[in-house]
């Protein structure tokens with residue numbers, strides 16, 4: 001397990017303590033919840049993948065995300081300063097306290113759904129980390145620097161699969177279209193800042209999402225073109241709420257499973 | 271007549287190479303029966319690895335801490351790798367992975383019966399790693415020197431990864447046994463369920479294992495079932511004692527004269543019944559594999575279709 | 589629900605990906621070494637699958653893949669005529685020659 005070398009937050013965060021520190025805590029928690037929930041979803045494929053080689057590939061992505069999750073929760077715990085651990089944060093908060101965007105909690109569905117969900121996330125995740133590794137907040141920059149290499153590979157994986165499914169067989173195209181129609185509406189939430197994110201962006205601790213957009217759009221356009229898929233029309237009823245704790249029905253079940261042991265046997269070490 | 275003599279001498283030459291511990295490689299001449307036995311054994315082993323992902327995979331989403339979740343996922347993923355290495359080894363003998371999977375799915379090919387038992391508590395993750403992977407290691411370490419080169423090389427890779435599996439399982443058991451009473455009870459209850467099935471992993475008694483002799487002669491098996499079972503008991507009883515747990519066998523006692531543990535008789539009726547498909551999970555395990563395969567078929571076809579389209583485009587461009 | 593059984597035709601798919609042989613350089617300065625095989629639809633995927641299957645424990649810094657059908661091998665039945673003739677060319681090896689003890693750097 002790699003720990004960020006230095007878990008001391010940026011001077012900016014301390015200077016504005018406690019407000020900024022609290023905001024930074026919420027942001028880091030949001031990133032941690034996001035990679036945990038998506039890593040958990042991907043881990044559900046383990047043993048059930050379409051072919052052995054891809055079973056291994058998806059488990060690798062899930063393991064990367066879990067590693068990132070742990071670093072983020074550890075840092076969040078430092079920012080909070082209440083003595084909570086990574087496991088307290090993951091296992092003992094209710095769904096309403098989870099801050100992940102809706103996209104990542106959506107069920108795996110078929111392989112096309114998993115690929116589209118992954119692609120939309122990876123395209124955001126990679127570009128976010130790329131900018132975040134220059135954050136003046138050293139721990140966050142450190143985590144981003146390590147994770148961005150993993151995210152680059154994930155984006156390659158999901159981009160290539162999206163292309164294969166789009167430009168594959170009639171069946172794969174039909175499944176891909178369905179997945180895009182289902183999941184595209186969740187993409188906007190990723191880069192729509194919450195009040196917390198906006199405040200941190202103003203301080204320069206978190207990158208401006210507007211500045212990420214051109215690279216993200218360019219990559220998406222390239223991949224969709226290769227896949228011979230027309231760019232889905234941006235859903236006017238784009239779904240959001242997860243980052244504010246308003247989730248879909250799916251997260252409750254996911255957490256019921258994820259938190260089962262800690263809830264059934266409180267306070268024990270495993 | 272001439273061919274027969276030629277074959278006989280080839281057989282003898284082949285056996286002489288085996289006796290001299292020369293490895294057999296894919297394109298070398300080998301008796302048909304050797305090839306068939308190997309394909310059966312290696313594919314059966316590969317099937318066990320991938321079916322074996324299911325009972326533990328069952329707990330990945332419920333692992334009690336983030337650290338355990340990552341470890342368990344990495345462990346189960348390794349088993350996919352093992353299956354893959356072994357299918358690859360069998361493919362060097364002319365078997366196709368598709369055909370091997372078809373044989374698994376139709377019930378023609380077997381896999382280790384241990385995976386037809388359910389995983390019911392977190393302590394089962396401890397027992398599976400500690401006992402089941404422990405038994406697998408005993409079976410597998412000698413196979414690193416097995417006579418067929420690709421199989422031996424695959425086993426070297428597998429064995430390197432297995433010791434992590436056993437240690438993480440033992441660590442789970444240790445943590446449970448050093449924990450609250452409810453955790454220790456969980457550990458003992460799991461040991462009670464897994465002990466006898468793991469003894470069955472070594473296969474029927476030597477007296478009822480007709481293929482053992484030939485397999486030993488070909489060095490695709492290096493110890494008998496009973497020898498390995500005894501070794502396992504000798505290793506595990508003290509480890510259980512160390513944990514403060516009791517193996518569910520009153521007859522498991524140190525025998526000073528034999529310098530080995532005595533132990534009770536495995537319930538062979540249960541063994542054969544599970545082998546024949548009547549274990550609690552036989553049906554579910556196989557169905558999960560068939561379902562993954564069938565639901566994956568369109569993905570494989572799409573990737574092939576795309577590769578063909580891309581190759582055609584590149585050919586035009588060139 | 590999925591139906592399955594010995595007579596189910598869908599069990600045999602026609603979609604098996606080609607087989608690829610994987611070679612890995614474990615660190616800079618060493619040769620690529622054959623480590624095993626895997627299935628992939630194309631070369632790009634084969635390299636990535638090799639990364640996901642065979643380098644999970646820092647086993648490599650570089651990967652080669654070759655579609656298995658493109659490998660041509662010597663015939664083991666011709667091993668004698670291929671390799672035995674090299675056995676008596678002892679004079680090709682430096683140890684065949686005696687050098688006086690007083691001569692250095694040879």
Ligand SMILES: [Fe+2]
Nearest residue numbers: 319348349352
């Ligand atoms: Fe294994």
Ligand SMILES: [Fe+2]
Nearest residue numbers: 319352406410
């Ligand atoms: Fe094994």
Ligand SMILES: [Fe+2]
Nearest residue numbers: 349403432435
């Ligand atoms: Fe294992």
